[in-house]
Amino acid sequence: MTSAPGTDAARGRCAALIRAGAELRARPLVEIAAAVGAAAARWRDPSDPARRAGQRALAERHRVPEPAIARVLDAGFGVWTGEALLARATAELGDARALDSFVELGGTRRWALGARLAVALGSRGVPTTPVGDAIDLLTVKSPVWLKPATGADDLAARFADTLREVDAGLGAAIEVSSWPSGSPAAEAVLGAAELVLATGRRETMSALRSRVADDARLVVHGPRLSAAIVTREALAEDRAQCVAALADDVAFAGQAGCLSPVVAWLEGAADEGLAEEVLAACTERWPAAPRSEGEPRERAAWAEWIALAGLERAANGVGRTAGGAESGWSVQWRMRAAPPDPPPAARILVLSPVERAEDAADLCAQRRGLVAAIGVAGPPGRIATLACALAPAGVERIAPLGCLQSPPAHWRRDGRPGLADLVRWVDWEA
Numbered sequence: 001m002t003s004a005p006g007t008d009a010a011r012g013r014c015a016a017l018i019r020a021g022a023e024l025r026a027r028p029l030v031e032i033a034a035a036v037g038a039a040a041a042r043w044r045d046p047s048d049p050a051r052r053a054g055q056r057a058l059a060e061r062h063r064v065p066e067p068a069i070a071r072v073l074d075a076g077f078g079v080w081t082g083e084a085l086l087a088r089a090t091a092e093l094g095d096a097r098a099l100d101s102f103v104e105l106g107g108t109r110r111w112a113l114g115a116r117l118a119v120a121l122g123s124r125g126v127p128t129t130p131v132g133d134a135i136d137l138l139t140v141k142s143p144v145w146l147k148p149a150t151g152a153d154d155l156a157a158r159f160a161d162t163l164r165e166v167d168a169g170l171g172a173a174i175e176v177s178s179w180p181s182g183s184p185a186a187e188a189v190l191g192a193a194e195l196v197l198a199t200g201r202r203e204t205m206s207a208l209r210s211r212v213a214d215d216a217r218l219v220v221h222g223p224r225l226s227a228a229i230v231t232r233e234a235l236a237e238d239r240a241q242c243v244a245a246l247a248d249d250v251a252f253a254g255q256a257g258c259l260s261p262v263v264a265w266l267e268g269a270a271d272e273g274l275a276e277e278v279l280a281a282c283t284e285r286w287p288a289a290p291r292s293e294g295e296p297r298e299r300a301a302w303a304e305w306i307a308l309a310g311l312e313r314a315a316n317g318v319g320r321t322a323g324g325a326e327s328g329w330s331v332q333w334r335m336r337a338a339p340p341d342p343p344p345a346a347r348i349l350v351l352s353p354v355e356r357a358e359d360a361a362d363l364c365a366q367r368r369g370l371v372a373a374i375g376v377a378g379p380p381g382r383i384a385t386l387a388c389a390l391a392p393a394g395v396e397r398i399a400p401l402g403c404l405q406s407p408p409a410h411w412r413r414d415g416r417p418g419l420a421d422l423v424r425w426v427d428w429e430a
Contacts, residue, residue: 005177010185013175014145014192018117020172021143025114027169029099029141030086035167036135037082042162044077046070054158058127061153062254063289071285072253075406076128084409085139091410092420099140102428109428114142115195115217118422121208122148123199126257127155133197134160134174140422143173145189149200150178186211195219195422219421221414224258224372227340227364228401229386231357231378232268242377243274245402247281249375251329252405254286255347258372259404263340263350267357275322275331275351288328288347302330302345339366357382361389368394372414375401 005013024032042048055073059066089096093112094105102109118137122130130146134156137144146156157176164171179185190196196212199221212218228249230242250261266274291302302325309332312318319333329347337352337359354360357378364371374395376383387398396415397407412418 005179005185007184007188010179010188011192013177014117014189017143017145017173017175018192020169021114021116021141023169024138024141024143024173027141029089029096029139030082032138032141032170033082033085033089035082035163035170036085036138037080039159039162039166040077040080040135042166043073043159050158050162054155057158058153058155064254064286068286072127075252076126076131078406079409080132080135081409085135088410089139089419092417093423099423102426109430111426111428112140112420112423113426114140114423115193116142117193118142118144118195118197119189119193120144120146121196121198121200122146122152122156124149124152124256125199126253126259127153129199129257130156131159133199134176136418136422137195137197138170138173140419142195142422145175145177145193147178147189148176190216197221197422217424223342223370224396224414225340225342225367225370226259226261226373226375226404227360227371228261228264228375229357229360229377230264230266230269230401231376231382233379233382234377234401235266235269242401243277243281245375245377245400246278247285248402249404250278250349251282251285254288255349257405259407261349261375261404262343263338263352265337265352265354265357265360265363267354269353272320272333275320275333278349278351279322279327279329279331282329282331282347282349283323283327286328286347290326290328291330291345292325298345302348305344305348306330337363339363340371341367357386358389361386361393361395364390364395365393371395373397373399373404373407375399375404377401 043051045051055066055069058069086096089099095103097103098105098110098112102111120133130148134144134146148156160174160176163174190212193216195217197219198208209218228246234242246264252260291299309318309321319335321330321332323330331349334350334352337354371394374390376386376398390398
């Protein structure tokens with residue numbers, strides 16, 4: 001990641017990106033997709049020098065063993081193949097060639113054009129998420145300036161370096177660096193952008209609208225959370241597998257992303273011992289540092305949460321909480337199921353029994369617009385019934401428990417098309 005630029009330097013980099021974007025637009029999408037896929041393939045290869053160095057750096061930064069980071073990199077880069085990128089463009093745009101020139105679509109000739117310059121504002125979360133934003137923009141042939149969140153890791157910058165090694169023209173169309181918020185450099189970059197793609201908190205996204213150019217498009221991904229449903233049939237058939245699948249989804253990247261469940265509803269279950277089992281499984285997958293060694297703000301939020309749990313326990317509202325101050329994870333058993341809410345600190349999971357798995361749909365409906373995904377463990381017939389109840393409740397994705405962290409390339413994040421949101425259409429009527 002390069003250092004923060006001054007105003008003149010920022011304008012110069014924007015101009016260079018725009019020039020690189022013009023050259024990118026003249027190239028066929030199949031060539032661009034192949035180059036992006038080749039770069040991603042290097043990051044899927046455990047023996048690749050860039051992958052090895054990045055994995056070590058991320059493990060040190062997040063204070064976890066390298067195998068925990070390897071799982072994040074494998075899942076994140078696994079979906080970005082050249083074939084998958086082309087298939088996604090076809091699915092969303094009707095014809096992948098619409099990104100190259102006019103094609104016959106809907107009875108007329110149409111061309112899908114990416115932005116002359118796009119800015120992507122990342123957030124602190126799963127390390128591969130900003131990389132995915134950059135890949136989306138390059139797929140629609142938009143040059144992109146990616147600004148990582150304050151305190152974020154450097155995976156996006158490392159991937160940009162790989163792109164430059166694989167394809168110099170593609171690498172020239174991506175810049176990864178930051179700037180001070182509200183600075184003249186920030187105004188110069190945001191003022192030059194035709195499209196701004198942002199992920200973050202609602203208040204941050206609301207303030208952003210006044211900072212971008214009046215005629216710029218703002219594509220926002222706001223906060224989301226996920227949950228899990230475990231049916232009585234799944235628990236009875238293989239309890240250990242249910243615990244393992246739940247931990248696979250919850251503990252991914254330390255529960256940093258919107259696809260990590262914050263609550264699991266267990267149909268008919270009344271065994272508080274599950275809290276200890278899930279705690280052990282999460283700790284195995286992402287052995288985070290004890291809370292006593294965490295950031296002061298997070299320690300204070302967790303301490304307040306655990307104190308409140310003690311008061312609620314006296315009123316028979318909360319059962320056992322597994323994982324204290326010397327653990328990196330906390331799993332709480334709550335007697336009464338409630339709608340999903342963001343946890344006050346990282347690495348907190350709530351387990352709650354429900355009489356019927358279908359009751360979870362009513363709980364999700366109370367948080368409409370907030371629930372990104374639900375992981376479900378159960379027989380196919382039950383899952384089909386649950387899916388039909390969850391869809392109108394506002395849930396955006398339903399997947400087998402244990403698979404939430406591996407969405408396909410064509411996943412519609414926030415329930416919206418990923419690529420189609422990033423282009424403008426030109427219709428040629430003759």
